[in-house]
Amino acid sequence: MHVTILGSGTGIPSVERCSAGYLLETAKINYLIDCGTGVLRQLEKNRTSFSNLDAIFITHTHSDHIGDLTALVHACRLPDLPRTKPLHIYGPGDFIEFFTTIVQPVAKPPTSFPFFVEVAPHEWQRDGLKIKTCNTVHSDRMKSIAYRFENNAKSVVFSGDCDVDDEIIDLAVKTDLFICDCSTLAAGKIPGHLSAKEVGEIAQQAQVKHLVPSHFYPIEGPDSLRAEECAIHYKGTITLAQDFLKITV
Amino acid sequence: MAETTAQVPSSTTSEKQAISAKAMERSKELKAKRDEINKSQENRGVDFNRVVENNPKTSDFPNSTKVKISRELSSLMEEKNSPKKPDYQVDDKAVERNTFKKPESVEAKTESTSDPFFQRLASLQTEEKPTAQDNLRGRIQLTPTTRNIDVVG
Ligand SMILES: [Zn+2]
Ligand SMILES: [Zn+2]
Numbered sequence: 001m002h003v004t005i006l007g008s009g010t011g012i013p014s015v016e017r018c019s020a021g022y023l024l025e026t027a028k029i030n031y032l033i034d035c036g037t038g039v040l041r042q043l044e045k046n047r048t049s050f051s052n053l054d055a056i057f058i059t060h061t062h063s064d065h066i067g068d069l070t071a072l073v074h075a076c077r078l079p080d081l082p083r084t085k086p087l088h089i090y091g092p093g094d095f096i097e098f099f100t101t102i103v104q105p106v107a108k109p110p111t112s113f114p115f116f117v118e119v120a121p122h123e124w125q126r127d128g129l130k131i132k133t134c135n136t137v138h139s140d141r142m143k144s145i146a147y148r149f150e151n152n153a154k155s156v157v158f159s160g161d162c163d164v165d166d167e168i169i170d171l172a173v174k175t176d177l178f179i180c181d182c183s184t185l186a187a188g189k190i191p192g193h194l195s196a197k198e199v200g201e202i203a204q205q206a207q208v209k210h211l212v213p214s215h216f217y218p219i220e221g222p223d224s225l226r227a228e229e230c231a232i233h234y235k236g237t238i239t240l241a242q243d244f245l246k247i248t249v
Numbered sequence: 250m251a252e253t254t255a256q257v258p259s260s261t262t263s264e265k266q267a268i269s270a271k272a273m274e275r276s277k278e279l280k281a282k283r284d285e286i287n288k289s290q291e292n293r294g295v296d297f298n299r300v301v302e303n304n305p306k307t308s309d310f311p312n313s314t315k316v317k318i319s320r321e322l323s324s325l326m327e328e329k330n331s332p333k334k335p336d337y338q339v340d341d342k343a344v345e346r347n348t349f350k351k352p353e354s355v356e357a358k359t360e361s362t363s364d365p366f367f368q369r370l371a372s373l374q375t376e377e378k379p380t381a382q383d384n385l386r387g388r389i390q391l392t393p394t395t396r397n398i399d400v401v402g
Binding site for chain 2: 044045046047137138139140143163164165191192198201202205224227228230231237238239240241242244245246247
């Protein structure tokens with residue numbers, strides 16, 4: 001599996017970091033995990049057009065994770081779009097309500113190819129991959145989930161936005177790649193998000209093989225401070241997220 | 250990649266207790282609040298093909314743009330069929346540069362009182378309450394009334 005970080009940022013507009021978005025590719029599929037503001041253009045820059053996506057996996061409906069979703073659905077109605085394969089969009093338990101009340105009035109779903117909006121099950125299989133989800137602790141206004149993708153005995157976990165919780169540790173257990181909310185340092189901890197210290201503790205406890213802290217709020221000082229704080233608690237490999245960083249597992 | 254250690258030692262009991270009781274407590278409170286709200290919402294699945302099947306296919310785009318868009322799309326698809334060439338400078342060294350180079354022994358150095366950098370790391374590890382300086386460094390500037398996780402996601 002190949003992961004391309006399309007957006008390592010948050011809802012705070014930034015030149016360096018696009019809002020949340022990750023591309024997961026195998027020889028067969030193109031999956032998009034989250035679709036924050038700017039991600040659609042990042043996809044085009046990466047030459048992986050929205051029209052080639054097989055499925056989109058939304059962690060929760062904060063704008064930095066769904067900001068470009070209406071734009072993407074709108075683009076799917078382009079006349080003569082050379083696409084016949086279905087597009088599935090998965091999200092947390094309140095996602096259907098979100099889609100029908102927020103997205104659909106602005107962007108009508110496409111009719112020229114099969115299009116599905118679904119609540120992500122706890123566990124299912126598609127395209128030969130096993131996909132698991134867990135609830136995360138993030139917001140009291142909406143549901144939020146994390147995703148684990150398994151293919152050929154390798155796995156990648158995307159935490160979405162989350163706080164300390166047993167469920168994310170269980171989902172991330174022994175994963176080959178853990179892309180994790182690392183919003184701040186411990187000193188600037190924001191409830192509902194993980195600090196670098198907590199990311200390190202969770203990754204160590206879950207015995208993650210490769211940790212990629214992402215979802216960076218601006219901090220005072222270089223981002224390398226995050227890796228340093230994680231490394232106090234986590235003994236494995238840490239690679240800080242950056243837009244267009246590519247990692248293969 | 251400079252460092253490819255895939256071996257992670259299994260966590261010890263003390264490490265399992267490392268996530269502070271306070272953090273877990275706070276997490277439980279958030280979780281309870283969230284679950285209360287979630288109770289009212291049920292999971293549903295909708296096949297939008299059925300919902301929108303009568304909508305005209307191209308109604309969102311003016312007819313005058315149709316030809317131009319089609320032409321651009323076909324050139325886009327030609328690109329798709331050729332090997333992928335990202336529209337940005339591919340940075341082959343990005344992973345290596347962003348992978349944390351660990352000091353030879355973090356533990357040994359954190360015990361040293363001579364290096365302010367490792368003193369600071371050690372204090373981050375042990376102090377539950379951040380120092381004024383930590384606050385200045387780590388906290389983003391949001392006014393108290395807007396310092397809410399739902400403001401910025
Ligand atoms: Zn976010
Ligand atoms: Zn969020």
